Amino acid sequence: MEEKTKIEVLLGKVLPKIAEQKRARKKQMAASQRFNLFFSMGIQTKEVPFCRLLQDLLSPRGTHGLGAIFLTSFNKVVLGGLMADSELDNAVVCREERTEQDRRIDLTIETDKRYIPIEVKIFAGDRTRQCMDYYQEKEKNRKKTRKPEPTVLYYLTPDGHPPSADSMGGLLVGTHIKTISFYTNMIAWIKDCLRKRRVKKSPYVKYTLLQFMDVIERWRALLENREIFDFIQGLDPDEQECAVMICKSINAARSGREQDFLSLVDTEINKIKEMKKIDIHVEDNNEHDSRYRYSDQGSGVYIVLKPNAKKIKLTIYCIKNDKVDDTSQNEDELDFGTEDLSETIFNPSRLDDYVNECVEKIKGYLP
Numbered sequence: 001m002e003e004k005t006k007i008e009v010l011l012g013k014v015l016p017k018i019a020e021q022k023r024a025r026k027k028q029m030a031a032s033q034r035f036n037l038f039f040s041m042g043i044q045t046k047e048v049p050f051c052r053l054l055q056d057l058l059s060p061r062g063t064h065g066l067g068a069i070f071l072t073s074f075n076k077v078v079l080g081g082l083m084a085d086s087e088l089d090n091a092v093v094c095r096e097e098r099t100e101q102d103r104r105i106d107l108t109i110e111t112d113k114r115y116i117p118i119e120v121k122i123f124a125g126d127r128t129r130q131c132m133d134y135y136q137e138k139e140k141n142r143k144k145t146r147k148p149e150p151t152v153l154y155y156l157t158p159d160g161h162p163p164s165a166d167s168m169g170g171l172l173v174g175t176h177i178k179t180i181s182f183y184t185n186m187i188a189w190i191k192d193c194l195r196k197r198r199v200k201k202s203p204y205v206k207y208t209l210l211q212f213m214d215v216i217e218r219w220r221a222l223l224e225n226r227e228i229f230d231f232i233q234g235l236d237p238d239e240q241e242c243a244v245m246i247c248k249s250i251n252a253a254r255s256g257r258e259q260d261f262l263s264l265v266d267t268e269i270n271k272i273k274e275m276k277k278i279d280i281h282v283e284d285n286n287e288h289d290s291r292y293r294y295s296d297q298g299s300g301v302y303i304v305l306k307p308n309a310k311k312i313k314l315t316i317y318c319i320k321n322d323k324v325d326d327t328s329q330n331e332d333e334l335d336f337g338t339e340d341l342s343e344t345i346f347n348p349s350r351l352d353d354y355v356n357e358c359v360e361k362i363k364g365y366l367p
Contacts, residue, residue, distance in 0.1 A: 038215045045219070047122050051095055051106045053212065054120075058109065059093040064205050066198055071109075073196070077189045078180055079116070079154075087111035099137040103130065108138065114149035115142050121157045122182075122219075125164070131155065132169030135176055151176075158182045158219050182216045190216075257344045257351060264355045269362060 036044070043049045060068040068088045075083045083091070091111045096104040107118040115138040119131060131153055139151040153176060155163050160181030162173045171177050180186070190213045193199050199206055232243045344351040 034214065036211050036214050036218075038211060039218075044215050045122050047106070047120050047124065050122065050212075051120055053208075055093050055095040055107060058107075060089055060091060064202065066202065066205065069196055069198060070193055073192045074189055077192050078185045082116070082152075083109075083111060083114070087113055099133055101133050101137075103133055105134050105137070112147070114147050115139075115151050116154060117151070118154045118156055119163070121155070121163075123158070126167035128166050129169045130167045131163045131177060132167070132171055135171055153177045154180050156180050156182065156186070158216070160184065182219065187213055187216055261344075261351060261354060264351070265358050268355060268359045 038044045038049075056062040057064060057070045058074055060071060062070070064070070068091070071088050071091060071093070072085075075081060075088065088111075091109055094105075094108045094110065096106065097108050098104055105117050106120040109116040109118070117134050117138045119134060135151060135153045138153070142149075142151050153171075155177055157179070158181065160179045160183070162168075162179050163177065168177065173179060190209050194206065194209055199209070232240060235243070344354070
């Protein structure tokens, strides 16, 4: 079969999947226009803040003041009624309990009958024997405190995938570990909570839950590339080879677009104001090659257009007496990721849009 025909066959199989994701992305883009406190604070994928929120919600003595209402719903919707009603009111929900190996269990629900450790993973990988250590720690505690029910560790991820074999260390999914998903189990739990009359009458709690659910739904877009990759893995070798060829072609074209983007911004900045260009090589937090730095004379602004492996970031600083004032860094940055620049390959007008967005941001800070 000719290469062109192979590629056409591959695209015929992949396009329906891509069309499905484009519909989801369109819905996602509409959602992204809504205000969300988690995104505003830059913690939308940080595990620690979400674990703190979950601990507070699940605790019968949480700051929400609604008793065991959230734990009762969690037990029914997520855990399938694992705990008896008599266990819930006096349950204790702990966060980051230390183990003998000096590791920290994200969440633990303790009742008079059992321990329920919960490991939360939001786009993060496992560590060696992580789940095994957590399970053994709580099972040992259970035997010491003579709780009658065996320990089951719950593994919470966006899509409900199991932990790695290296992390489980011989434990069995379904017996020692059960997987739960933010997308299905946790959204179902939040929706169940939102139907409660007492929650409806607590506006701060209600809108926190709505924002929590909004974050989870926005996570879906972050998994699109992985879903496509998993789909291609199931194709035959010839089709996989075509996918690699397409990927290489796209990467080459995207690299060209990156250079176009940098050159166009360079040209437009020099039209706005005469500025001194400084080419400096720096290494900071694994980011380097700051090819585009601009500074005016004396006080004013200091602009960094920094490309790295994943994105081009525009950061604007204030400058005083020819020295950058790091304390005045503007946190309202522009990031142009690989996905953005890929869109420009077959739609050059999008490149102009990104350049204009970048330049307009800079104009707003020029003296």
